[in-house]
Amino acid sequence: MVTENVYGVAVEHWNPFVPRFSGRIGSRLPFGRRRNNFGDLLGPVIVKRLLEQSVADPTALATLSATPHRLVAVGSILHFAHAGDTIWGSGVNGKMPESKHTFDRLDIRAVRGPKTFDFLEARGLQPTRVFGDPGLLVPRVFDHLPSISEQKQHSLTIVPNLHDHPAWAAHPETIDPTGDLVSILERIARSERVVGSSLHGLVVAESLGIPATLIAPTAESMFKYEDYYGGTGRNSFPIARDLQGALAQTPDPIEWDAQPLIDAFPSDLWSGITLSGPTKR
Incomplete structure (x- = not known):
């Protein structure tokens, strides 16, 4: 710690x-x-x-x-x-x-x-x-992100979990989760769609109203994902096995009172x- x-x-x-x-x-x-x-x-x-x-x-x-x-x-x-x-x-x-x-x-x-x-x-x-x-409060504390989110520059952003990044690094739309914090948040905000196994990639995207789909992690327990989705009122949620499956999903917008x-x-x-x-x- x-x-x-x-x-x-x-x-x-x-x-x-x-x-x-x-x-x-x-x-x-x-x-x-x-x-x-x-x-x-x-x-x-x-x-x-x-x-x-x-x-x-x-x-x-x-x-x-x-x-x-x-x-x-x-x-x-x-x-x-x-x-x-x-x-x-x-x-x-x-x-x-x-x-x-x-x-x-x-x-x-x-x-x-x-x-x-x-x-x-x-x-x-x-x-x-x-x-x-x-993490759902990101648009409140980084208050420039909502306006940035209206200026889309990326049709897709892939945000892998730290352990999954090597497997996704070659894809041109993948971002490194260990990069600059503000740059990552701004890239997510400018995206039309976010997929990946990074929990906070999904959280930040959903906080900005951006459709986000979980791709099954290879090294993480499902506990934290189930916990997060349950905490935002969802007992079930879409989970994909690969990029094609993720893009085929149409996730519902989050409904959560901050x-x-x-x-x-x-x-x-x-x-x-x-x-x-x-x-x-």
């Missing part, structure tokens, strides 16, 4: 080093470049921008001191949570055994979807029934500021 200090609150996200050497030892050496998978970078960025949009006096944020709070937001990273952490929109990683989840109490404001809800409830916790991946997730934003972790925007409670 990587901790990013967002005005005094530790916002956790996953961004491991790319191993410089093969094998177990190489994977444990803490140096080299970060992987920078764009979906894993969204958490701190969305939290920071949503807070900045919501505070009455933005200059007050610079005066905030460090706090003991930890916020886990965006991604399948609940197995990294510590007892007492605040959870807002993150989810369970279906590849992780239950034993990896060592917390016995959490401050749960929202979860990605009903599968994460059920997992936490079965462990004796009391999750709230506020569902949604905060307000409950916005209302659940844990603005109270930042004491000493006055809110006036979308996260005011």
Whole structure:
């Protein structure tokens, strides 16, 4: 896990080093470049921008001191949570055994979807029934994207999961999920259609009203996809085995109300500021 200090609150996200050497030892050496998978970078960025949009006096944020709070937001990273952490929109990683989840109490404001809800409830916790991946708030916090989305330049964009990228890299419409974050978001916004196995490629596309179809991942559990779709009110969803199958699908537009997730934003972790925007409670 990587901790990013967002005005005094530790916002956790996953961004491991790319191993410089093969094998177990190489994977444990803490140096080299970060992987920078764009979906894993969204958490701190969305939290920071949503807070900045919501505070009455933005200059007050610079005066905030460090706090003991930890916020886990965006991604399948609940197995990294510590007892007492605040959870807002993150989810369970279906590849992780239950034993990896060592917390016995959490401050749960929202979860990605009903599968994460059920997992936490079965462990004796009391999750709230506020569902949604905060990646769906991308058009709100990157507010230039909706206008860009009206100026289509690409009939198709393929956004593979990090592990699937090598298999798709040769296709001219494939983007590298470890590229520049804003450039990836803008490419998705300018696309008429998005397909692939990157969960956040689908999430961002759907947040902008762009038809998106999942191509079955080769290395990921289906848990996170089912969790996301369930969190946006869909118990079933189209899944393709290849590009031709994906393009043959006609996905329905998403119908999801962002307000409950916005209302659940844990603005109270930042004491000493006055809110006036979308996260005011």
